[in-house]
Amino acid sequence: MLEGLYSAASGMEAQQQQFDAISNDMANMDTPGYQSTIVGFHDLLYSNGGYGSNVATGAGSAAAVVGRDQTQGELQTTGQPLDVALQGEGFIEVRRFDGSTGLTRNGRLQLNANRQLTTQEGMLVQPPVTIPAGVPLNQVSIASDGTISTAGKQVGKISLVDVPAPDGLVADGDSVFSATAASGAIRPAKNAALQQGALEASNVDLGAEMAKMETAQQEYAMGSQA
Template structure:
């Protein structure tokens, strides 16, 4: 009975983490570029009570007697399914149709990756710099910030499907400017470290970033101007998952209550 108390407690702890993950998904249902997270569980060690079991006649049974010691969270997996494409009136709103990520330069000088393409042009010392909503510079295919001279009117800049920045000539025909927005892929995106503001950091598990502009062995992503990628959270699915998590939490709580009542009855047998 004491074992059942600890086993049910592990279930309550695991379901609490599961509920926290579901709540975070629902909280970010309107966050641009947000990706759903899913809890994964694994069993704890099994305690062997009896290696050989026999019938009343002394005949051996083919199975042993083992009792599990509960469960725990083994991982929280990110589902990198593409979210809905939302139309935007901003000329610096970009969505990625594919497996790629935009790259931005953090305040610490490191490179981070994101699916949130809600960019703006901000004033820099030597021109207008393309940056995200937090002011971090967006990087091109060479890993450098995208900065345009003051002679360019940023409202007239267009971007092709492969990320090339174009500016109209004297005949109002868009001409490539020789700058391409960097798009990068990872062999294992689930290995990326999730940070705040929809940013991801590469790790040893994710592998090195693959530059789509220089690698022909990957499926190219397409950049859509005047669109933003919405969250891929499915509210109905998350509500169902929440109900299941609540029921599992209640069942583990009931197991603790039942074990406590049985212990109380055992103690009262002396009286």
């Protein structure tokens, strides 16, 4: 009996993790470059039913974030000169406020008070790029390889990078990720390009998320009645 309760409880906890992932995905449907979460389930250890029993009892299931759906999001034209849509595999390298390195696909960029290129949250694009004073934004040109020019003169270059195993990245919020031992070290991206004046839309599929939510609710309800 206790084994059955443990199994139901672990199953409900797994579905709660699924709920959380779905809710986060749906909340980020309008976040440029956001990639939906992939949640996988696995069986917990089996144990014998007790002394003299040959019946193996399952301990339920557990959820684990497997990674991110790396399907390319739709490119949406904005006409904003500092917006860049990332195409292909890769990330824009940024520097967090604590000095550490972050990776993002959110190409909605802006200038800070020092006319340095930053994310909407204020994290500096790497390496630092400063747009000269007096240069209108409509005279800023960003090439597909990240090279930034004004009046035909190069003023900087956005670093496009990737990692050997993107599923090993850790999400830190604000669509920024950290490299880990599981992801491998950050390296220059070979298959990434930027499109100026556009943004990559989130690849969250609302219909698919609603279907997953309905399934998770049914599984959770079954567990609560066990």
